[in-house]
Amino acid sequence: MARIAAHAEIKPGTVLGRCVSRSRLSRIVRIAWRALRDWCGDAAYEHYLRSKGARSASVHTLTPTEFYVEQLNRHYSRPNRCC
Amino acid sequence: MRRFFSIAAWTGVALLGASALGAIALRRGETLNAIWFVIAALCSYLIAYRLYSAFIAARLLSLDDTRATPSERHDDGRDFVPTNKWVLFGHHFAAIAGPGPLVGPTLAAQFGYLPGTLWLIAGAAFAGCVQDFVILFCSIRRDGKSLGQMAREEVSERGGFIAQLAVLAIMVILLAVVALVIVNALKSSPWATFTLAMTIPIAILLGLYLRFVRPGRVLEASIMGVALVLFSVVAGQWVANSHSWSHLFTLSGIALTFAIIIYAFSASALPVWLLLAPRDYLSAFIKAGAIFSLAAGILFVRPQVLMPPLTRFIDGTGPVFSGKIFPFCFITIACGAISGFHSLISSGTTPKMILREGHARLIGYGAMLLESFVGVMAMVAACAMTPGVYFAINSPASIVGATADAAAATISGWGFPLSAQTMNDLARSVGEQTLLNRAGGAPSLAVGMAQIFSNTIGGAHLLSIWYHFAIMFEALFILTVLDAGTRVGRFMVQELGGRLWKPFGRRGWMPGILLSSAVIVGLWGYFLYQGVIDPLGGINLLWPIFGISNQLLAAVALVVATTILLKMGRTRLIWVTLVPMAALVTVTMTASYAKIFDPSPRIGLLANAHALATQIAAGTIPAAKLGETHRLVFNQRLDAVVTAVLALMILVLIVEAITQWYSILRRSREPILHESPYIATRWAENFSGTAHGDD
Numbered sequence: 001m002a003r004i005a006a007h008a009e010i011k012p013g014t015v016l017g018r019c020v021s022r023s024r025l026s027r028i029v030r031i032a033w034r035a036l037r038d039w040c041g042d043a044a045y046e047h048y049l050r051s052k053g054a055r056s057a058s059v060h061t062l063t064p065t066e067f068y069v070e071q072l073n074r075h076y077s078r079p080n081r082c083c
Numbered sequence: 084m085r086r087f088f089s090i091a092a093w094t095g096v097a098l099l100g101a102s103a104l105g106a107i108a109l110r111r112g113e114t115l116n117a118i119w120f121v122i123a124a125l126c127s128y129l130i131a132y133r134l135y136s137a138f139i140a141a142r143l144l145s146l147d148d149t150r151a152t153p154s155e156r157h158d159d160g161r162d163f164v165p166t167n168k169w170v171l172f173g174h175h176f177a178a179i180a181g182p183g184p185l186v187g188p189t190l191a192a193q194f195g196y197l198p199g200t201l202w203l204i205a206g207a208a209f210a211g212c213v214q215d216f217v218i219l220f221c222s223i224r225r226d227g228k229s230l231g232q233m234a235r236e237e238v239s240e241r242g243g244f245i246a247q248l249a250v251l252a253i254m255v256i257l258l259a260v261v262a263l264v265i266v267n268a269l270k271s272s273p274w275a276t277f278t279l280a281m282t283i284p285i286a287i288l289l290g291l292y293l294r295f296v297r298p299g300r301v302l303e304a305s306i307m308g309v310a311l312v313l314f315s316v317v318a319g320q321w322v323a324n325s326h327s328w329s330h331l332f333t334l335s336g337i338a339l340t341f342a343i344i345i346y347a348f349s350a351s352a353l354p355v356w357l358l359l360a361p362r363d364y365l366s367a368f369i370k371a372g373a374i375f376s377l378a379a380g381i382l383f384v385r386p387q388v389l390m391p392p393l394t395r396f397i398d399g400t401g402p403v404f405s406g407k408i409f410p411f412c413f414i415t416i417a418c419g420a421i422s423g424f425h426s427l428i429s430s431g432t433t434p435k436m437i438l439r440e441g442h443a444r445l446i447g448y449g450a451m452l453l454e455s456f457v458g459v460m461a462m463v464a465a466c467a468m469t470p471g472v473y474f475a476i477n478s479p480a481s482i483v484g485a486t487a488d489a490a491a492a493t494i495s496g497w498g499f500p501l502s503a504q505t506m507n508d509l510a511r512s513v514g515e516q517t518l519l520n521r522a523g524g525a526p527s528l529a530v531g532m533a534q535i536f537s538n539t540i541g542g543a544h545l546l547s548i549w550y551h552f553a554i555m556f557e558a559l560f561i562l563t564v565l566d567a568g569t570r571v572g573r574f575m576v577q578e579l580g581g582r583l584w585k586p587f588g589r590r591g592w593m594p595g596i597l598l599s600s601a602v603i604v605g606l607w608g609y610f611l612y613q614g615v616i617d618p619l620g621g622i623n624l625l626w627p628i629f630g631i632s633n634q635l636l637a638a639v640a641l642v643v644a645t646t647i648l649l650k651m652g653r654t655r656l657i658w659v660t661l662v663p664m665a666a667l668v669t670v671t672m673t674a675s676y677a678k679i680f681d682p683s684p685r686i687g688l689l690a691n692a693h694a695l696a697t698q699i700a701a702g703t704i705p706a707a708k709l710g711e712t713h714r715l716v717f718n719q720r721l722d723a724v725v726t727a728v729l730a731l732m733i734l735v736l737i738v739e740a741i742t743q744w745y746s747i748l749r750r751s752r753e754p755i756l757h758e759s760p761y762i763a764t765r766w767a768e769n770f771s772g773t774a775h776g777d778d
Contacts, residue, residue, distance in 0.1 A: 035167065035169060035170050035173075036302065037302060038166065038167065038170040039170050039173040039174060039177075040301045040302050040305065040364065040367070040368075041299070041301045041364075042299070042300060042301045042302040044164075044299060045298075045299050047160055047164055048160030048161065048164075049160070050160070051158050051159055051160025051161075051164070052158040052159070052160075053158065053159030053160050053161065053163075054159075054160050064298040064299055065294070065298040067298075067299065068293065068294070068298045068299040068356070069294070069354075069356055070161070071161060072355045072356050072360045073355055074161065074162065075360075075432075076355045076359055076360065076567060076570050076571070077570070077571065077574050077590075078229075078427075078431055078432075078571060078574075079250070079254075079424070079427040079428065079431060079568075079571050080178055080428070080431065080432060080567060080571075081178060081181060081363070081563055081564050081567045081568065082178060082179045082180070082181045082183070082418065082422065082424045082425055082427075082428055082564075083181045083182065083183040083257050083261065083417070083418050083422060083424050083564065083629075083633065
């Protein structure tokens, strides 16, 4: 009976009647997804386009392919993986 | 009231940690659950982070969040990219966590679980984390300059040159030793060799996709790649069971050596997007997954630790590697406690991406604590297997014998009961022909991990799949270190050669690329080859030299840090970097002396060369083995010279630094600090300016 009562009290927009609301959950998932894309380098080109360097009028903005190849060449020319 | 609860909670954490440490240190004779290791490590890390790192951040470094970091000042979206602190923490951890914290503790388990565990926890808290944190801070304040540049500017020109040489030396020895770990793991194992070989076409496929189909879409490409790699782990079983295919992928140590040398040469000379980068993406995902799975598996299974706290081999007669507990335990476990190589990462990409100075505490100190935890888990995995099995896997044939019967008799004679049947059954259950004499740490770690994983999912039926998953995981990211390291080494050789002949230094000049790749591959390939032909398995020979060179680099980093802090006027707190530096120099010098001059041929390189030369002179070496023995004599002497040169470099740097410190303390010379000028951040206009680290 108590369980039924608890279910009856679930408010719209909440997940499993707990304190985590659906909007908060979707926000957490969005943040985690963005962090994963940032961590693995998926969002590197988007960051580049937003950077001061790319927005500068005097500098040629790289295409995704140019940016990708240039970034890899730079990244793998210095110690980047430890023992 | 809140303060009271905070103090009470932290006191509780401290008491819990002390109890767990007491349990693992004082237990004698009874079995011990691995959960005590996890509690001891986590509580110690929490206390170290809460108190010691906060003290360093606030009192020693005075981190200033109002100061613009290099990523804000030079924001170009390429090198200098302002990055969220948790994302950068992930980047930094992925860069510093290599095979070292897994292999080192596994090898050091021959002393028992206690010395290695204590060194992992205390070494990280008081030395490794401090080094990473302080060097990261120094580099942030210098626009992301490298360790070599900081050594040149803050210590002396010679200091910078020594740092550059140390980096090249560590690179060569590191690449040789990690390649040897792979060779010993893949030797006579068609399943593991096939799985690893398949990662090459998978990486090339990914490379083409990322270059021509969807440029830079790393996530989707990596998901496809990881699925294909996992499929190749399963397919390896079919290859191993097929007579003709299994024959094709059953390779000897020498054949694997040449295969790896050819692979590394190709990865270094080919465009980076084709092979090297996509392999790195695969490796990063599988590494993160495997490490978190191991942690979860240990928590879920809570295995009993069967290794005693101390074994009889603390006297230096160990079969895995020879040498007494001091200094060799501290040399064997480098990464996981303190690793000089980390200072290259802390003064490489990370300082250029950090958003605020205050984040250096989490990223510099915190990421190293996590790496230390990986080391503790590797120690648990190694010590959770029967000690007899551990010694049978990790000991060379020249010590325990080449057959299961001989190994069982020898190891049982040491007081670690083992039957030949146990080894045969274990080899069969993991899908291998034999697990005997597989020195290097990787196979025994894979057995330990497979036992933990199979107790979590799948039971004994999946033991062979889990074993080969673990071998693939280790070999994959070791190969990533190998090809990325060879490429960086190639640039170093080109830079040095370019001083003599300009065209050689041009990075796009094909003859220069091929020649420099051949030079760097030839250098580490030679050490690898001598390890493979060494009758003691090679790890005994190369791992201590690797440890010495790594700690040499750590000493260089701590000398640079100490000099900078003295110039900043932090004289009263200089012990924070000076004490770990003194301890490291003591350890490294003692180990170098023992490796060169110890009268026991199993420890001293010169004694071993002398013993072999005496046997040649006495005519006791069969004619067929004469050439090989002459090579062994030469190799032992060469390694003695390499060790001596490394030790000499430390001494020169220390003398150079002490002279500099003396003149700073006597105020006979005005200290010049090469820090970038203060620029206030524009990202936090209303920031209060409170120094970070006091939370």
